[in-house]
Amino acid sequence: MADRAMFQDFVSARSDRLLRTAYLLTHDWGTAEDLLQEALAKAWSAWPGIDEPESYVRRVLVTTYTSWWRRRWRRELPSDTIPDVAVLDPPADGREELWRAVGRLPARQRAVIVLRFYEDLAVTEVAQLMGCAAGTVKSQTAKALASLRVDESIVKELRG
Amino acid sequence: MTVQDLRDLLRERADGPPPANPARLAQVRARVSRTRRRRRITTGVAVAAAVAAGAAVLPGALPDTVTPGGRTTAATAPGPELPESFTAPDGAAYRRLAVTSIGRSGEQKKTLTVPVTGRPLDVAVACDGEGRADNTPMVYVGRAPSPSARIGACSSRMELLPLVVSQGDGQVEITFDATRSGVCGPGMTACDEAVPAAWTLGVYEWTPPAEPADPAPVKEFPARFEGWKLAGSTSGVWPRDSVVRLEIEGHGRKVALDQLCSGELARRMRFTYRVGDEEPAGGANCGVWESGAYPAALTEVEVPEGERLVITGEVAAWGETTNRPVRWSVGAYTRTGGSGE
Numbered sequence: 198m199a200d201r202a203m204f205q206d207f208v209s210a211r212s213d214r215l216l217r218t219a220y221l222l223t224h225d226w227g228t229a230e231d232l233l234q235e236a237l238a239k240a241w242s243a244w245p246g247i248d249e250p251e252s253y254v255r256r257v258l259v260t261t262y263t264s265w266w267r268r269r270w271r272r273e274l275p276s277d278t279i280p281d282v283a284v285l286d287p288p289a290d291g292r293e294e295l296w297r298a299v300g301r302l303p304a305r306q307r308a309v310i311v312l313r314f315y316e317d318l319a320v321t322e323v324a325q326l327m328g329c330a331a332g333t334v335k336s337q338t339a340k341a342l343a344s345l346r347v348d349e350s351i352v353k354e355l356r357g
Numbered sequence: 358m359t360v361q362d363l364r365d366l367l368r369e370r371a372d373g374p375p376p377a378n379p380a381r382l383a384q385v386r387a388r389v390s391r392t393r394r395r396r397r398i399t400t401g402v403a404v405a406a407a408v409a410a411g412a413a414v415l416p417g418a419l420p421d422t423v424t425p426g427g428r429t430t431a432a433t434a435p436g437p438e439l440p441e442s443f444t445a446p447d448g449a450a451y452r453r454l455a456v457t458s459i460g461r462s463g464e465q466k467k468t469l470t471v472p473v474t475g476r477p478l479d480v481a482v483a484c485d486g487e488g489r490a491d492n493t494p495m496v497y498v499g500r501a502p503s504p505s506a507r508i509g510a511c512s513s514r515m516e517l518l519p520l521v522v523s524q525g526d527g528q529v530e531i532t533f534d535a536t537r538s539g540v541c542g543p544g545m546t547a548c549d550e551a552v553p554a555a556w557t558l559g560v561y562e563w564t565p566p567a568e569p570a571d572p573a574p575v576k577e578f579p580a581r582f583e584g585w586k587l588a589g590s591t592s593g594v595w596p597r598d599s600v601v602r603l604e605i606e607g608h609g610r611k612v613a614l615d616q617l618c619s620g621e622l623a624r625r626m627r628f629t630y631r632v633g634d635e636e637p638a639g640g641a642n643c644g645v646w647e648s649g650a651y652p653a654a655l656t657e658v659e660v661p662e663g664e665r666l667v668i669t670g671e672v673a674a675w676g677e678t679t680n681r682p683v684r685w686s687v688g689a690y691t692r693t694g695g696s697g698e
Contacts, residue, residue: 208382217371224649226376227512234381234513238388292366293650295358299366314360315367347358 306341379443448566477677484511486554494535505675519676572620578688585690601670609662613655618643620683
């Protein structure tokens with residue numbers, strides 16, 4: 198059980214790390230801050246009953262993100278960047294294009310990619326966090342990697 | 358592309374320094390309070406509605422509403438909280454002198470009277486609402502609009518802006534006015550829309566760090582950018598280096614200049630240039646490139662043909678910068694191709 202007195206220490210020590218995950222999900226630091234604060238506020242209410250605060254907040258972060266995405270699909274996301282942000286010529290190694298492609302993935306696929314390849318969580322852990330079956334995580338990962346045109350052999354391996 | 362490339366990309370994008378937000382805990386607490394208040398109000402309204410035998414409850418009737426995006430937009434309630442004191446990443450110690458809140462509805466204009474002790478002053482702003490650049494209040498020092506404290510797009514992340522005031526009077530009146538937007542003017546129809554937003558605005562005085570912090574390196578300008586080719590660049594650290602000098606090949610085509618900075622006060626820097634015989638109007642602000650795409654803000658200048666083109670300039674900062682150096686870099690681009698366009 199987490200003590201409410203520890204909430205402040207948790208925010209100080211762990212929120213920057215969670216903010217990075219939120220940034221990978223939203224691709225915008227301002228929206229990421231908003232998402233993180235929403236997740237922390239929800240966690241505060243449940244805090245006395247939480248056994249593992251970080252995994253709990255991460256789960257709330259991801260579920261809040263996917264629910265926002267569902268509701269925001271036809272409206273512009275708030276952004277702290279200026280409207281006329283420059284678009285880079287695609288660099289030779291395609292990294293910028295890959296980043297943009299990650300940003301175009303549907304919310305659940307993007308969440309799976311971030312959790313598996315940034316947070317390094319196992320398929321079963323991602324499934325538990327997202328409240329779905331391990332097979333769903335595998336199929337979402339395979340679809341996302343195919344969209345990103347990431348290594349075909351890995352895609353096939355995950356499908357199997 | 359391999360999965361390892363994807364892993365590397367995600368780490369590269371996320372593992373840069375995230376924007377500091379010393380007010381995060383206070384803002385989360387405020388969010389919790391707003392949620393509780395909203396639940397109480399919603400419950401009360403629901404009960405009243407039941408008593409009134411089925412009268413419809415419109416979301417707009419509530420003091421706080423939740424937009425379809427789930428973001429709380431306080432129509433009349435105060436915006437996010439600001440901390441009483443905090444230490445910036447470079448060691449500067451901030452102390453809040455006064456705080457207030459305004460909104461697009463409810464009280465839209467407030468004036469604070471703050472003491473002037475000789476320590477530098479900053480305006481801090483955090484906002485709950487739509488993140489649009491044309492949805493920002495104005496800051497006045499006395500009756501004059503502040504040229505240094507220009508509020509950016511609505512964001513829950515606390516933003517600090519330099520507040521330049523006269524030292525002579527012992528106190529100064531600072532007015533925050535949301536009855537008009539900072540960048541709106543005749544013909545800008547988007548500004549006619551009253552976008553819901555609530556701002557918390559504070560005035561802080563700060564004590565410089567005991568030792569100057571070393572600003573992070575500035576990313577290199579891209580070699581090519583949307584038809585422009587990097588012709589040269591130069592860099593320095595403010596306030597030690599306050600003069601820009603660059604020499605590039607002159608082809609008679611347009612030249613474009615851009616500047617990038619790092620350090621806590623990076624966004625306060627201002628650059629003025631002379632390119633050959635041309636002096637671009639006004640000054641240019643400094644971009645901060647920590648992650649994502651190159652945040653280009655090129656100033657274009659027509660130049661005559663010539664073998665060598667000399668670019669000179671001056672670097673300045675809004676407000677105090679004692680022991681808070683800023684690393685800067687200036688890049689000069691020329692048009693690729695032969696048309697000059």
